[in-house]
Amino acid sequence: MTTRRSRRIVRRPPAPVVLLAAAGLAVFVVPLIGLLARAPWGDLSTVLAGDTVVDALRLSLISSVGATAVSAVLGVPLAWVLARVDFRGKSVVRGLVLLPLVIPPVVGGAALLFALGRRGVIGEVLYESTGLLLPFSTWGVVVAVTFVAMPFLVITVEGALRNLDPRFEAAAASLGASRWTVMRRVTLPMIAPSLASGLVLTWARALGEFGATVTFAGNLPGRTQTLPLAVFVGLESDRDAAVALSLVMVAIALVVLVALRDRWWRAL
Amino acid sequence: MNRLLVSVAVGGLVAVTACAEGATTSTVFVSAAASLTDAFAEMEDVFESANPGVDVVVNLAGSATLREQILDGAPVDVFAAANESTMTEVVTAGRAASAPVVFARNRLQIAVPLGNPGAVTALSDFADDGLLIGLCAEGVPCGDLARQALQAAGVVPSIDTSETDVRALLTKLEEGEIDAGIVYVSDVAAAGGAVESIDFGGASGFVADYPIVVMESAPNPDGAATFMDFVLSETGQRILAEHGFLH
Numbered sequence: 001m002t003t004r005r006s007r008r009i010v011r012r013p014p015a016p017v018v019l020l021a022a023a024g025l026a027v028f029v030v031p032l033i034g035l036l037a038r039a040p041w042g043d044l045s046t047v048l049a050g051d052t053v054v055d056a057l058r059l060s061l062i063s064s065v066g067a068t069a070v071s072a073v074l075g076v077p078l079a080w081v082l083a084r085v086d087f088r089g090k091s092v093v094r095g096l097v098l099l100p101l102v103i104p105p106v107v108g109g110a111a112l113l114f115a116l117g118r119r120g121v122i123g124e125v126l127y128e129s130t131g132l133l134l135p136f137s138t139w140g141v142v143v144a145v146t147f148v149a150m151p152f153l154v155i156t157v158e159g160a161l162r163n164l165d166p167r168f169e170a171a172a173a174s175l176g177a178s179r180w181t182v183m184r185r186v187t188l189p190m191i192a193p194s195l196a197s198g199l200v201l202t203w204a205r206a207l208g209e210f211g212a213t214v215t216f217a218g219n220l221p222g223r224t225q226t227l228p229l230a231v232f233v234g235l236e237s238d239r240d241a242a243v244a245l246s247l248v249m250v251a252i253a254l255v256v257l258v259a260l261r262d263r264w265w266r267a268l
Numbered sequence: 269m270n271r272l273l274v275s276v277a278v279g280g281l282v283a284v285t286a287c288a289e290g291a292t293t294s295t296v297f298v299s300a301a302a303s304l305t306d307a308f309a310e311m312e313d314v315f316e317s318a319n320p321g322v323d324v325v326v327n328l329a330g331s332a333t334l335r336e337q338i339l340d341g342a343p344v345d346v347f348a349a350a351n352e353s354t355m356t357e358v359v360t361a362g363r364a365a366s367a368p369v370v371f372a373r374n375r376l377q378i379a380v381p382l383g384n385p386g387a388v389t390a391l392s393d394f395a396d397d398g399l400l401i402g403l404c405a406e407g408v409p410c411g412d413l414a415r416q417a418l419q420a421a422g423v424v425p426s427i428d429t430s431e432t433d434v435r436a437l438l439t440k441l442e443e444g445e446i447d448a449g450i451v452y453v454s455d456v457a458a459a460g461g462a463v464e465s466i467d468f469g470g471a472s473g474f475v476a477d478y479p480i481v482v483m484e485s486a487p488n489p490d491g492a493a494t495f496m497d498f499v500l501s502e503t504g505q506r507i508l509a510e511h512g513f514l515h
Contacts, residue, residue: 113443118444119445214436218428219405219432224429235333236333237406
């Protein structure tokens with residue numbers, strides 16, 4: 001009796017909480033309703049079959065997956081160092097890693113241009129020695145998107161590593177496993193759920209990236225125009241196409257986020 | 269005469285404001301095309317010092333973005349667009365209080381970074397694959413006009429980036445990240461020597477007319493009319509001319 005009652009109390013939170021939660025949900029749902037109301041449902045298939053849409057979709061997939069891969073290769077070691085190694089100025093390093101979450105993406109894009117552009121501090125050397133030019137190229141999109149999205153991976157994985165019980169790794173080491181083996185066979189499997197959720201968050205942020213991309217990589221269909229850029233440009237010239245593209249983004253994001261939520265995203 | 273009208277109107281406005289709200293300022297919301305950034309910043313300063321108690325708030329963006337905001341019901345007093353077609357849509361939607369008036373004109377010019385690294389001399393260079401070429405995006409007035417000019421010259425441009433507004437394009441030119449772009453004469457003036465400009469043949473045929481209008485649903489119709497009169501006044505026109513706009 002008591003248990004059933006207490007269970008019911010826990011299941012049914014106080015009315016103010018429910019009301020505020022509903023208002024919180026409305027923040028996300030209301031814009032979506034606006035988008036659905038404006039959608040050119042009749043012409044959707046025609047609009048979506050256009051070259052611009054197909055190109056933008058392809059570029060968005062390439063750049064978001066590419067940025068997620070780069071983030072995994074560079075971000076996991078960075079998270080490991082931040083979680084496990086004590087060194088002076090660590091809080092500054094952590095601040096630097098989190099900076100892209102705070103500064104406007106447009107500023108990030110401009111900073112990338114000043115650093116890696118043809119006349120940039122590093123870009124000029126790169127261009128003159130190798131002929132490599134990041135702005136206005138698909139690689140430039142990957143760089144811009146990685147800059148904005150990688151912090152999500154680093155903070156998620158760092159948090160998981162810090163919460164990991166060190167005794168498992170210590171046990172493995174005491175049984176003769178090398179540091180590399182411990183990391184590969186014990187550490188990484190144990191943080192796998194967090195790593196997966198970090199990767200999903202990183203990918204999602206990468207898919208929606210606009211400001212840094214348009215500022216650093218420019219806007220050219222087929223080369224640098226990702227879905228968000230096509231939507232922005234479309235709003236100025238062809239609103240139906242812009243709204244249709246937005247729906248595509250919403251659909252992709254929802255399908256992936258909901259599907260992954262059940263499979264390997266339980267850690268969040 | 270115009271000035272007299274302006275000062276009478278402003279006097280009336282200030283008096284009304286003073287009576288009704290004491291020291292509270294009245295605000296005029298102006299949506300202006302991105303290419304008007306510098307001219308309207310000065311316009312705002314001069315207007316505000318001539319009209320104490322009136323606060324001008326300038327919302328700058330590409331004309332098409334401003335049009336969308338207005339069509340979606342943004343509370344705007346005055347709309348200054350960078351081309352007539354954008355304005356026509358706003359008028360057709362019944363959002364203008366009267367017929368728009370052309371207050372400025374702007375001509376296209378080729379702009380290149382200092383030192384002209386791509387050795388650009390004419391519109392025909394825009395077809396060169398080896399150069400980094402930027403234009404404004406389609407749908408943005410400077411982008412549409414530039415494409416018309418290129419088409420008229422028989423040039424198929426090898427575009428590397430279609431920037432979302434003219435100031436974004438100008439920034440990439442100033443930084444030397446692209447070799448050439450087509451912008452307005454007023455943008456070259458705004459760059460203050462940070463880019464070089466090249467006139468091209470037939471440019472006089474590609475001139476953008478800038479219309480201005482008071483909004484039908486202006487929250488502050490008196491302030492809006494006063495500001496629009498100021499833009500059309502001798503002082504307003506002098507400010508525009510100083511920023512490279514044509515009469």
